[in-house]
Amino acid sequence: MLRVHDTALGRVVDLDQRQPGHLAMYVCGPTVYDTPHIGHGRFVLVYDVLRRYLEWRGVEVHHVSNVTDIDDKIIDRARSEGRSWEEVATEQEKAWWEAMDALGAARPTETPHATRYVEAMVEAVAELESRGYAYRAADGVYMEVARVEGYGLLARQPLDSLRAGARVEGPADKRSPLDFALWKLARSDEPSWEAPWGPGRPGWHTECVVMSLDLLGEGFDLHTGGLDLRFPHHENERAQAVALGRPFARHWMHHGMVETGGEKMSKSLGNFTTMADLLARYEGRAYRLAVLQSHYRKPMEVTPAVMADASRSLDRLDALARRVAGAELGEADEGARERFAAAMEDDLDTPAAVGMLFDLVRRANSALDSGRVEEGRRLAATVASLASPLGLALGGGGDALDGETASLVARRDRARAERDYASADALRQELVSRGWVVEDSPGGTKVRRARGL
RNA sequence: GGCGGCGUGGCCGAGUGGUUUAGGCAAGGGCCUGCAAAGCCCUGUACCCCGGUUCAAUUCCGGGCGCCGCCUCCA
Known part of the structure; x- marks a missing residue:
């Protein structure tokens, strides 16, 4: 039985499944507004390994990971670059999958997109409103978190000890700084969808609730993401599920952050932060x-x-x-x-x-x-x-030899056969300087590409 | 201010109340090799500090120091 640290309980517990032999897992995915960085790479790899391990043990894994393709940051970037938000989202999503493929991560079973769930999200928000958990404010619809039983479960601290969203700008009629936007009314030039409260777009915390419940069903097994998502993102997802009266994730897992060591990772120092930079080396x-x-x-x-x-x-x-x-x-x-x-x-x-x-x-x-x-x-x-x-395929090898390299290898084998070691050593040096690792073997000179170090 | 995490040998990083070592990388010595590379063997004697519990603590408890995360968009 797999045991994992469950954030909701703060300890390692048996990962008991809704249906033995099956695992329904929701991995909080990226907002596609910028190039994927090494932290994204880590999270994808962590859950890729979890999934592969379970499959290796014969468990069937239903792996859902979302793509947030409408968000303030996407809009901001599009505006500053004079492009459409769709263009930014499409381009960045492409970069996302390229990087994750390069890591050898298995594609999720399903990758729901926020923009294709807007209608369902509008319904969810309307339901929250009719149940008395949501209220209208000047710039949108908000969730009243104080009304949600057990709010603070994932934060693992009582509501009143949270530093109440001190720096979050909100409308004057927002009831509590902790309340979060369910629906954001569109300003004139912003993308929008129709809704009872006026044209706008869904708040970020709503998509994961709606999509996970739709694709994995109530009481799905595992909800995962970065430690930084624990609060408020996951807390707010859970709050909505509770308010909707729908059983949510049975277990919560959160992974640690990649640290950049401050300046050590800055590009100006010749280091890397993006997956593309890392994979280039x-x-x-x-x-x-x-x-x-x-x-x-x-x-x-x-x-x-x-x-x-x-x-x-x-x-x-x-x-x-x-x-x-x-x-x-x-x-x-x-x-x-x-x-x-x-x-x-x-x-x-x-x-x-x-x-x-x-x-x-x-x-x-x-x-x-x-x-x-x-x-x-x-x-x-x-x-x-x-x-x-x-997820590690071993062996590497199979580096194709260009004609010149093959010729150097052949000349070296000849030199060694004739015990002309001075020439053999010179030829080895030549191969090494061209980026090959040279090994002698009973079958003759073997070369393979030196790896980036 | 609140909540949480971490501090292990040159570096990364598991683990454990005591007797046998994590593992990788790096370093030194040896074997092998025409010389190398790869591989194998050997070496280093680590557990932040101070108390406490214990026959015995790196490993449990308390305190201290240091570092970090979250409380705000964020993987």
């Missing part, structure tokens, strides 16, 4: 490994050193896969599978699980070194088998 798999090597609930520092470490660690995994490539590997080790599963089920302890993987790598190499071929292959099979729920 490192493999997507390396970032995946870096993410796995930190625990999902802890803050994670992403620096060039961390990425270089991860890239080298990945090399080690790939090296074993290459070493046994083409061989009949045999069955994975059952005991190792169980230990791995135990770590994963302990609140997704991926750092420990990855540690086990490397332990197996060492044992496999050791066995192969000492001629215990069958044992070595079996251990290598175990590594490959356990890498799969982590």
Whole structure:
């Protein structure tokens, strides 16, 4: 049984499912107003691994992740760039999926868009109004949170201790600073949809409630997102579900933020913050490994050193896969599978699980070194088998050789055969300077691309 | 001000009341190799500070210090 930290309870609990063998999961997705950054990459990878692990265990996962394609920030950007908001949203969503594909993240089962749920959101807000939870103010319709039983569950502190939205600008007739917009009336040049309160657009907190309940049904299993969404976003989603009288998520999971180390991550210092920058220098798999090597609930520092470490660690995994490539590997080790599963089920302890993987790598190499071929292959099979729920395809290799490189390799093999080591070394140096890693083997010179470090 | 988290060897990062080590990267030594690379073996003797509980604490309790997150759009 998978155990995870449930934010609503503040402790690690069994993830009991509405329907055994199935997991209905809602992952709070992006607002597509700007380029995806490495924090987005982390969150996608965390839940990608959760999903892959469960599927590896035979659980069918219904993975819904939204795309917020109408929002103040999209409107602001479009306005400042003299473009339509649709154009901005479409372009940024494209960038989103490109980055996530590059990370090898499985696409969600469904990706609902806010703009296609406006009608349903209008109905929900009308229902909240008729139930007495919503009221009209000068610039829109607001949710009166004080009327919601248990408000503050996810914030984990009483309502009156919250610093009451001190800096939020609101209309004079807003009843409490904590009240949030359900419907924003459109100013003249803003995109709008028809509604009983006048043309406008839905407030951000409404889409996730409506879409998750529509696609996953009442009492779905798991609602996830960044720790920064815990309050007020998720709190407000929950408040609406409660007010609507609809059972909401059974469990809440939140992951830690990526820390940029202040100036250390600024582009001016040659670092990266966007996924595009990161992926230009490192493999997507390396970032995946870096993410796995930190625990999902802890803050994670992403620096060039961390990425270089991860890239080298990945090399080690790939090296074993290459070493046994083409061989009949045999069955994975059952005991190792169980230990791995135990770590994963302990609140997704991926750092420990990855540690086990490397332990197996060492044992496999050791066995192969000492001629215990069958044992070595079996251990290598175990590594490959356990890498799969982590979303890591191992082996790399397959770097295509251009004609010039192939010629250098051939010349080097000839030189070595003639024991002309001076030439062989010069040719190796030439290959290295062209960005190849050179390894000798019984079959001759092997080269592969050096990874970004 | 409120709520919460964290502080482990050069770096990243698990874990545990005591006897056997997480794991990766980096470093040093060795084996292997024509030389390398890859791989293997060995080495480092870590747990913020101060009290307390205990036969025994890095691991539990209290206090302190430091760092961080949320309370405001945010993955």
